[in-house]
Amino acid sequence: MSTNGAQTPAAAGSHRLLEVRDLRTTFQTPRGPLVAVDGVSLDLDRGETLGIVGESGSGKTVLSRSIMGLLPGRGTLLEGSVRFDGRELVGASEATLRSMWGPRIAMVFQDPMTSLNPVHRVGQQIAETLRLHLKLSKRVANESAVTLLTQVGIPEPKIRARCFPVQLSGGMRQRVMIAIALACGPELLLADEPTTSLDVTIQAQILDLLDEAQRIRRMAMILVTHDLGIVATRTDRIMVMYAGRVAELAPTKRLFANVRMPYTEALLSSTPRMADASHTRLRAIEGRPPDLVRRPSGCAFSPRCLYATDRCHEEAPPLVADPGEPDHLYACWHPRGVAPVTLTAGASRVG
Amino acid sequence: MRDEVAAAYAGTIPAPERAAGVVPAPAPEEAPKPRAKRKPLGVTFWVCIGWLSLIVFAAVFAPLLPVQDPNALNLFAGPNQGPSWHHLLGTDQLTRDVFARAVFGTRTSLTIAVSATVIGMTVGATLGMLSAYARGRFDAALSFFMYCGLAFPAIIAVIAILDFWGRSQLHVILVLSLFSVPLIYRLIRAATLSTATKEYITAARSQGATSPRVLFHDIFPSVAPSILVYTIFTLGGLIAVEGALSFLGFSVSPPTPSWGNMINDAGNDLGATLAFKLGPALALFLTLVALFTVGARLQARFDPGEARL
Numbered sequence: 001m002s003t004n005g006a007q008t009p010a011a012a013g014s015h016r017l018l019e020v021r022d023l024r025t026t027f028q029t030p031r032g033p034l035v036a037v038d039g040v041s042l043d044l045d046r047g048e049t050l051g052i053v054g055e056s057g058s059g060k061t062v063l064s065r066s067i068m069g070l071l072p073g074r075g076t077l078l079e080g081s082v083r084f085d086g087r088e089l090v091g092a093s094e095a096t097l098r099s100m101w102g103p104r105i106a107m108v109f110q111d112p113m114t115s116l117n118p119v120h121r122v123g124q125q126i127a128e129t130l131r132l133h134l135k136l137s138k139r140v141a142n143e144s145a146v147t148l149l150t151q152v153g154i155p156e157p158k159i160r161a162r163c164f165p166v167q168l169s170g171g172m173r174q175r176v177m178i179a180i181a182l183a184c185g186p187e188l189l190l191a192d193e194p195t196t197s198l199d200v201t202i203q204a205q206i207l208d209l210l211d212e213a214q215r216i217r218r219m220a221m222i223l224v225t226h227d228l229g230i231v232a233t234r235t236d237r238i239m240v241m242y243a244g245r246v247a248e249l250a251p252t253k254r255l256f257a258n259v260r261m262p263y264t265e266a267l268l269s270s271t272p273r274m275a276d277a278s279h280t281r282l283r284a285i286e287g288r289p290p291d292l293v294r295r296p297s298g299c300a301f302s303p304r305c306l307y308a309t310d311r312c313h314e315e316a317p318p319l320v321a322d323p324g325e326p327d328h329l330y331a332c333w334h335p336r337g338v339a340p341v342t343l344t345a346g347a348s349r350v351g
Numbered sequence: 352m353r354d355e356v357a358a359a360y361a362g363t364i365p366a367p368e369r370a371a372g373v374v375p376a377p378a379p380e381e382a383p384k385p386r387a388k389r390k391p392l393g394v395t396f397w398v399c400i401g402w403l404s405l406i407v408f409a410a411v412f413a414p415l416l417p418v419q420d421p422n423a424l425n426l427f428a429g430p431n432q433g434p435s436w437h438h439l440l441g442t443d444q445l446t447r448d449v450f451a452r453a454v455f456g457t458r459t460s461l462t463i464a465v466s467a468t469v470i471g472m473t474v475g476a477t478l479g480m481l482s483a484y485a486r487g488r489f490d491a492a493l494s495f496f497m498y499c500g501l502a503f504p505a506i507i508a509v510i511a512i513l514d515f516w517g518r519s520q521l522h523v524i525l526v527l528s529l530f531s532v533p534l535i536y537r538l539i540r541a542a543t544l545s546t547a548t549k550e551y552i553t554a555a556r557s558q559g560a561t562s563p564r565v566l567f568h569d570i571f572p573s574v575a576p577s578i579l580v581y582t583i584f585t586l587g588g589l590i591a592v593e594g595a596l597s598f599l600g601f602s603v604s605p606p607t608p609s610w611g612n613m614i615n616d617a618g619n620d621l622g623a624t625l626a627f628k629l630g631p632a633l634a635l636f637l638t639l640v641a642l643f644t645v646g647a648r649l650q651a652r653f654d655p656g657e658a659r660l
Contacts, residue, residue: 070557074487102559109557114550119572128568129558180558 051231054241112173123161243300475535483543500533576653587642
């Protein structure tokens, strides 16, 4: 692993903002090594939004933290390459990473109830980051904190800045988290399920806020979620993860139009739909995600897949590009060639 | 058809919110919640604080107070006299004033217990916090060492060390603080561990905070209440242990008074008056009750389950 990450980046324009190659994250567990992220590659440009979708335990949160390098050091092995603006982050020193965290890469966490320190005032928590990275004076940092609170749509920001997190609602706290993440003007924002713990109306506000911030600052954003409804309208590309691997990666519109991987199809058909009649039974994917310590041979989804054949159980499918659409990647031996997807389950699938 | 599919999924989010505009304003009724009202600490708590203040005052200003010389003999009063106006708690077998000895005994007991607690708490809490934050081998090795210390029969070890080393006040302080470290370490390590694994610590790291900063700025404020409470409990414990040591004759040497050796003196003398027998014992008892009451009340106050969150 190359550790001379501090070299000057190559000439502008010759590389993407984020280049992840064959990233693999292994946790040592008492039962053996657990590969939470297994050989994931992705690229991201400035101003672009990538949605990462998958069910619980599919490795999406670990992936976002691996990209950032924010993993517990003990018993964790990070392999592969994460190049951010031409600089290698895997194997970079803690100090190098720390200098990137905040001004260049920032993260919005899943649960605003637990992600803010309960013993410090929220304004102070925003100001800290500013003082640390931008070396602002206490007074200027406090004023900037109030400005940031205004920008994230918090009314009466001067009063709220002096509040403790317990005094604010969940939506407000998530706005504060976003203000902290945006404080130093990051180029890449990792939003790890930013709305999962919020109610639906607040979800939309928070997502609009992230959209807005991204557009103004031309940030790249990775939006991790298990909710396809969130990524459908707010991302440029979507990566579907299953058992730590990329199941399908495609531009958003094409993914919804031409689903190739049966897992994505199953995910889509298990989303509640506005058009459905009331009391329609919600479809679920049978079975459970595989045990990542004892990964099944072959395709990880094969035990739950409707179309699995012997080959699926024996041989893991590589990630290949769709012959018709080179930017549509999927890992499946039996891609769904039928386009567009028939969402009325079962009937037209016999083949 | 494609648009229809996308639109259907987008439909999960209510349309008015999506159309709401650039910076969506939150609902106006979201006023800041007032900070939760806390349960008052109660009369008992303040009575205990009052008693402790009195004790501390007596200990600090003993030489300045209008009490007699604790080691002076009052041959005119005679030995083992009951309480009188001149000798509030009477005299002991050597005609010394029991009240004066109890006041100066407070001084001895508190000096030893407070110093040992401060040293033990500083060392134990620092190691506990570092250990819980660093984890890994450092933590495992230190914890093993500390558990060995806990498993050791402390009072016997203390007596052996003091007997060998000499019974000065300084030695008693050092030995008591040494043996209070493992317990403090264990408690503070546990308190730190539960904070260090919280999401907001990861969030603080993700904003580029260095380890010392995370430790002192983000973790310490959450551990501080535990440190305060355990300081009070340790103080109570060490006052009791010092009492036991001086009762056995292993703390400060006579004629310096301490609560423990006064209780011992009263116990060994058949002619001792009730006031002599009860005075120092009651002082020790009340101090311990007061300390543990205050500690327990504060613990309940700081417990997030009971207070807020």
